[in-house]
Amino acid sequence: MRPLALTVFILASPSLQAADNWPQFRGPTGDGHAVAKNLPVKWSETENIRWKTAIHDKGWSSPVIWGDQIWLTTVKEKYAADAPKENPGKKIPKPEWIEMYGVCVDRSSGKIVHDILLRKEDKPDFCIAYNSYATPTPVIEEGRVYLHFGSHGTFCVDTKTGKPIWEQLDLKCDHWRGPGSSPILHDGLLFLTFDGYDQQYVCALNKADGKTAWKKDRRIAYTSENGDLKKAYSTPSILEVGGKLQLISPAAEATIAYDPKTGDELWRIHHGGMNEACKPVFGHNLIYLSSGHTANVIALKQGGTGMLPPSQIEWKLTKAGPSRPSFLLIDDMLFTVNDNGFVSCVDAKTGKQHWQDRLGGGHCASPVLADGHVYTFDMDGKSRVFAPAKEFVSQAVNTLEEGCLASPAIVGDAIYVRTKHHLYCIGKK
Numbered sequence: 137m138r139p140l141a142l143t144v145f146i147l148a149s150p151s152l153q154a155a156d157n158w159p160q161f162r163g164p165t166g167d168g169h170a171v172a173k174n175l176p177v178k179w180s181e182t183e184n185i186r187w188k189t190a191i192h193d194k195g196w197s198s199p200v201i202w203g204d205q206i207w208l209t210t211v212k213e214k215y216a217a218d219a220p221k222e223n224p225g226k227k228i229p230k231p232e233w234i235e236m237y238g239v240c241v242d243r244s245s246g247k248i249v250h251d252i253l254l255r256k257e258d259k260p261d262f263c264i265a266y267n268s269y270a271t272p273t274p275v276i277e278e279g280r281v282y283l284h285f286g287s288h289g290t291f292c293v294d295t296k297t298g299k300p301i302w303e304q305l306d307l308k309c310d311h312w313r314g315p316g317s318s319p320i321l322h323d324g325l326l327f328l329t330f331d332g333y334d335q336q337y338v339c340a341l342n343k344a345d346g347k348t349a350w351k352k353d354r355r356i357a358y359t360s361e362n363g364d365l366k367k368a369y370s371t372p373s374i375l376e377v378g379g380k381l382q383l384i385s386p387a388a389e390a391t392i393a394y395d396p397k398t399g400d401e402l403w404r405i406h407h408g409g410m411n412e413a414c415k416p417v418f419g420h421n422l423i424y425l426s427s428g429h430t431a432n433v434i435a436l437k438q439g440g441t442g443m444l445p446p447s448q449i450e451w452k453l454t455k456a457g458p459s460r461p462s463f464l465l466i467d468d469m470l471f472t473v474n475d476n477g478f479v480s481c482v483d484a485k486t487g488k489q490h491w492q493d494r495l496g497g498g499h500c501a502s503p504v505l506a507d508g509h510v511y512t513f514d515m516d517g518k519s520r521v522f523a524p525a526k527e528f529v530s531q532a533v534n535t536l537e538e539g540c541l542a543s544p545a546i547v548g549d550a551i552y553v554r555t556k557h558h559l560y561c562i563g564k565k
Contacts, residue, residue: 156203156547156548157201157202157203157276157547158170158199158200158201158545158546158547158552159200159201159202159275159276159277159321160200160273160274160275160276160318160319160320160321161198161200161273161275161318161320161371161415161543162371162415162462162502162504162543163504163545163546166320166373166374166415167373167415167417167464167465168417168462168463168464168502168503168504168505168543169504169505169506170504170505170506170507170546170547171506172506172507172546172547172548172549172550172551173507173549174507174549174564175506175507175509175546175549175550175551175563175564176551176562176563176564177509177521177531177532178532178534179519179534179536179562180534180535180536181535181536181537183565184562184563184564184565185560185561185562185565186246186550186561186562186563186565187245187246187560187561188246188558188559188560188561189241189246189247189248189558189559189560190557190558191208191210191239191554191557191558191559192210192212192237192239192251193210193211193212193213193237194210194211194212194213194268194269194270194556195208195209195210195211195268195269195270195271196267196268196270196271196500196541196542196554197209197210197268197270197271197272197273197274197318197542197554198273198318198501198542198543198544198545198554199241199542199544199545199552199554199559200273200274200275200276200281200545201243201276201545201547201552202276202277202278202281202295203243204242204243204244205240205241205242205243205249205276205295206240206241206242206243206545206552206559207238207239207240207241207274207276207281207283207295208238208239208241208270208273208274208542208554208559209236209237209238209239209270209272209274209283209284209285210237210239210270211234211235211236211237211268211269211270211285212234212235212237213231213233213234213269214231214232214233214234214235215229215231215232216229216232230259230260230261230262231260232258232259233256233257233258233259233260234256234257234260234269234288235253235255235256235257236253236254236255236256236257236269236270236283236285236288236289236291237251237252237253237254237270238250238251238252238254238274238281238283238291238293238298239251239252240252240281240295240298241559243552243561246559246561249298250293250298252293252298252300254283254289254291254293254300254303255288255289255291255303255305257288257289260288261287261310261311261312262312262313262314263311263313263314263315264313264314266313267313267314267315267316268314268541269285269286269288269314269315270285271286271314271315271316271369271541272284272285272286272315272316272317272318272319273318273371273542273543274318274319275318275319275320275321275326276295277321279294279295279296280292280293280294280295280301280343281293281295282319282321282326282343284315284318284319284328285315286309286311286314286315286316286317286330287307287308287309287310287311287315287330287332288315289303289304289305290303290304290305290307290319290326290328290341290346291303291304292343292346302345302346303346304341304346304347304348306348307328307330307339307348308330308335309330309331309332309333309334309335309336309337310332310333310334310335310363311332311333311367312332312333312363312364312367313367315369316369316413317329317330317331317368317369317370317371317413318371319371320371320372320373320374321343322374322396323396323397324342324343324344325340325341325342325343325349325396325397326340326341326342326343326346327339327340327372327383327396328340328341329368329370329371329372329385331354331366331367331368331369331370331387331388332363332366332367333363333364333366333367334363335353336353336354336356336366336367336368336387336388337351337352337353337354338351338352338354338372338383338385338392338394338399339351339352339399340396340399349399350398350399351399352394352399352401354387354390354392356387356388356389356390356392356404356406357406358388358389359389359408364410365388365410366388366389366410367388367410367411368386368387368388368410368411368412368413368428369411369412369413370385370386370387370412370413370414370415371413371415372384372385372386372415372416373415373416373417373418374396375416375418375423375438377438377439378439380395380402381395381396381397382394382395382396382402383395383396384416384423386412386414386416386425386426387412388409388410388411388412388428389406389407389408389409389410390404390405390406390407391404391405391407391416391423391425391436392404402441403440403441403442403443403444404442404443404444405436405443405444405448405449406443407425407427407432407434407449408427408430408432409426409427409428409429409430409432410428410429410430411428411429411459412425412426412427412428412459413426413428413459413460413462414426414428414458414459414460414461414462414463415462415463415502417462417463417464417465418438418465419465419484420468420484420485421437421438421439422435422436422437422438422450422484422485423435423436423437423438424436424463424465424470424484426457426458426459426463427457428459429459431454431455431456431457431458431459431474432452432453432454432457433452433453433457433458433463433470433472433482433487434449434452435449435450435451435452435484435487436448436449436450437449437450450487451486451487452487453482453487456472456474456478456480456492457472457474458472458473458474458475458499459474459475460475460499460500461473461474461475461499461500461501461502461503462502462543464502464503464504464505464510465484466505466510466524467484468483468484468485469481469482469483469484469490469524469525469526470482470483470484471503471510471524473495473499473502473503473512474499475498475499475500476498476499477494477495477496477497477498477499477514478492478493478494478495479492479493479494479495479503479512479522479528480492481525481526481528490526490527491526491527491528493528495512495514495518495520496514496518497514497515497516497518497539498514498515498516499512499513499514499515500515500540500541500542501513501514501540501541501542501543501544502543504543504544504546505524506546506551508523508524509521509522509523509524509531510522510523510524511544511546511551513539513540513543513544513553514539514540515539515540515541516539517535517536517537517538517539517540517555518533518534518535518539519533519534519535519536519540519553520532520533520534521533521534536553536555536560537555537558538555538556538557538558539555539556540553540554540555540556541556542554542555549563549564550562550563551563
């Protein structure tokens with residue numbers, strides 16, 4: 137990253153930064169950048185697939201990788217015999233019960249190493265068919281993996297033995313349509329986000345025992361009393377500005393920065409919107425945010441305290457922004473893939489558009505930069521590869537049997553992709 141006026145960089149715990157690991161949602165630095173080399177650009181069910189492993193039941197969590205282990209989560213749902221079958225976008229009854237699992241796959245062979253039943257919950261809150269109870273991505277470090285299911289529970293597991301170390305079941309909210317926010321780990325604390333229909337708060341757990349270190353209510357002056365408009369699904373990021381760490385946590389209608397150690401609020405900006413799910417990225421003295429379903433892209437100037445004025449916004453785009461796939465910042469280019477499959481490249485400093493194209497297909501997975509290519513995966517089984525450039529250059533369109541809602545993990549010389557029912561290792565053969 138080029139020198140900036142302020143000291144700014146994306147942080148992960150030192151133990152999470154090994155190049156051959158993918159320890160959290162969006163990778164070692166939390167921004168979708170991979171250091172992998174010699175990756176394939178083209179693949180299919182019969183080309184450049186090293187292994188393919190079935191993952192039981194349902195979950196959209198992205199895979200995380202430490203050494204030879206890949207971890208993800210899944211949930212078994214039990215419905216009454218006369219309940220209607222799953223129909224994406226339509227309301228279905230609540231399950232009678234759910235079982236939450238942590239699954240570990242051997243990175244070399246694709247064989248299942250651990251398949252751990254963590255908890256059974258009777259009469260869980262509703263989860264829309266489009267989502268899953270196992271959507272939050274785990275976070276992993278040497279010896280431990282942290283498996284999060286939103287208000288249904290958070291679990292720490294010994295990665296060698298597969299035995300639980302602790303569980304946290306006290307943190308509740310009504311996600312309304314299921315959980316989505318992923319945990320992040322920094323300096324001994326596990327940060328969790330609960331932006332529900334009924335209550336909205338952020339908290340930090342001590343990673344050693346799962347006990348709450350701090351918990352802060354959002355206290356946002358929402359413009360509606362409708363709880364559906366208060367919910368969000370974002371994952372926070374940690375930034376250093378002027379020597380001080382900030383936990384940047386988007387929510388419905390606002391983004392708030394906290395002191396990671398204490399939870400004390402540092403600043404907030406009201407920008408409108410709801411259902412925000414994009415993870416913030418940083419560069420050029422700016423913080424890049426989404427407003428969620430209102431589809432705005434916001435470039436916020438770094439610095440400032442308290443309630444930030446609208447003038448703190450350097451630039452703003454008011455259409456074609458994402459609410460689910462996160463941003464990809466490459467040098468002075470900001471790439472966005474929105475939910476409907478439109479991909480855009482804008483000048484990261486000014487917001488001026490370089491180009492926009494239609495990838496096609498619905499998108500939930502976030503784009504990733506690796507080995508000089510941008511990789512995207514849609515919900516219909518198409519994966520598109522294009523150049524990280526100021527003009528659109530398509531490099532490949534690939535097809536798998538199932539679509540993706542999870543984002544890929546890329547380490548070594550392979551791409552690890554979770555589709556609706558399988559985990560793939562894609563690499564040159």
